[in-house]
Amino acid sequence: MVTIKDIAREVGVSPSTVSRALSDSPLISEKTRQNVKEVAQRLGYERNELARGLVKGSSGAVGLVVADITNPFFSDIAQGVGEVAHRFGYGVMLCDTAGKANRESDYIRLLRRKRVDGLILTSATINDPYLRDLAKTRTPFILVSRLCRSVDAPYVVVDDRVGARLAVEHLINLGHQHIGFIGGPADVQSSRDRMVAYREVLQEHGLAEKEKWMGFSDFTQAAGRKVGRQMLSPPERPSAIFAANDMIALGVLEVAEEMGFPIPDDLSLVGYNDISYASLPRIQLTTVAQPTFEMGKIATEWLLSVLSKEEILPLYRILEPHLVVRSTTTCPCVDD
């Protein structure tokens, strides 16, 4: 690989001159700058950012850890992150825990060894001990979509209470009185918040909650199938289900129709996230939309601004979700 020394030799100047020319330093003559750049081009020089990073104390890359890159929710965020990171010449180191939450701290260590300049975390659970350690370090990080209550860190999230209200009130407005809720993991803040709001709304409307009609599970289609099946089994079943994310909802959709409860006729269904699956023809899931791509962008913009300013300004950004009504919800009248 060609280095500045090679260029220096070729042009007949010192390496430092080359360095300055290449980084457009003001204290250099136009002529040598041109010479240097031309030779650099000709030799196919690419600046070694490992070396540069070593002296500047920054690698020019951010770390991104997601819970499951095959879930469109996270790949949307990743796309947002990449968009702004690349625009500023930063690289993005991706780590996918693929559901194994215990890998997270390993990944964070990996990323810190690689000296990423900052971290974007989208898979925090409610009380991750390693986040406390991370907060003690000098590496800036930001939580996206998932909060961790045990640590005071910048975040960009969507108001899950509001989102869940939107969903449940929509069902109530349609006339539903028997509404089930299937959450994600109990140790994920957003999962809890959606559950809390669900219960609040029920209470506000004088609707009784049933133990059997609410439960935590996992943010997967398989979990949706499993819990959905239980919830729809005799003796009594809800006329509507609010699922804490779209993957769960898809699982419910599948199992409900298998069990002979067509949607929305026999069961109304609301998901959460509005991932690309939700708007597919034939699916047309009613769901709560989050600005995922946007969250990735905002988080990265914050991170890069912190990196340039050298000072760590707080960011507690709560975005608004909105309801997308499609074809999986209707009034319960039809079969009453």
Added chain:
Amino acid sequence: MVTIKDIAREVGVSPSTVSRALSDSPLISEKTRQNVKEVAQRLGYERNELARGLVKGSSGAVGLVVADITNPFFSDIAQGVGEVAHRFGYGVMLCDTAGKANRESDYIRLLRRKRVDGLILTSATINDPYLRDLAKTRTPFILVSRLCRSVDAPYVVVDDRVGARLAVEHLINLGHQHIGFIGGPADVQSSRDRMVAYREVLQEHGLAEKEKWMGFSDFTQAAGRKVGRQMLSPPERPSAIFAANDMIALGVLEVAEEMGFPIPDDLSLVGYNDISYASLPRIQLTTVAQPTFEMGKIATEWLLSVLSKEEILPLYRILEPHLVVRSTTTCPCVDD
């Protein structure tokens, strides 16, 4: 950040001793090794891989460039890449061209500046000039799923001719005689190969091909809608369509039913890739499956083995696709 110097001072040995202890060199006493490791742990030391990479001439990261991370096809590959890369302590630098093919060479330059040890490319087009340049460098790279004919590079792909045959023969076996084809971009090798095989099979069975019933487009749902609409418009429409990927197929599915051609009753539909969308309830798309996750793994294993061996052995791996018959195909008899 704590360095080996800090540890050296604390333990009372030289930095080189610390370095050796930390990398489990054989020429060091068990006692000092223990001491060093304990202090390192206590101080929260994390090896600076920028510095390490500088001297070892390797960054411990691979670059991955994909055409669209929100497409499950690519995120599956990415997951496979991450799985093996992380297992060997490598990082993964992700670049998502998000459809803008011209960004690719920029991304490759970015990744080379970051001194990634190797590249995994999944978005090559048929004749990318920058791949020729890349081939001249010392950076190993491998093409996944997409070939570039103008350069002799290692690759892992699925046999698209075979896959397309599977699809078209399935339709013919069902009794279809009027079969349309919607390809992806004309400059993507796999897109062409599927088209070629489609025409071959048609010819072998004595079926005439119609100009109007075949065309290139783009690997997106929007493109599927657009071309699908044209193809299904009067005066005559095919009884079956083979789409070069599942996203296109989904677009066709949508537009066909909008136009009053329920699937599979009035139109049989086959996709390609078997992305997660295809197996969704209500969708149940008949499609040609590729081992995506596996391709990511194989490519990364090859790359890492090349990196460890320092010698660049060839790899031309062609995997076999298989047909997954679901509910979007049936015999044309019903409406004839």
Added chain:
DNA sequence: TTGTATGCGTTATCAG
């Protein structure tokens, strides 16, 4: 405007 010297944190070579 340019060159020289120094250091970033590690590893490797060579003495001891």
Added chain:
DNA sequence: CTGATAACGCATACAA
């Protein structure tokens, strides 16, 4: 087994 020293490629303070 351990320590001093050089080197990786680049940026920068200081001299010239």
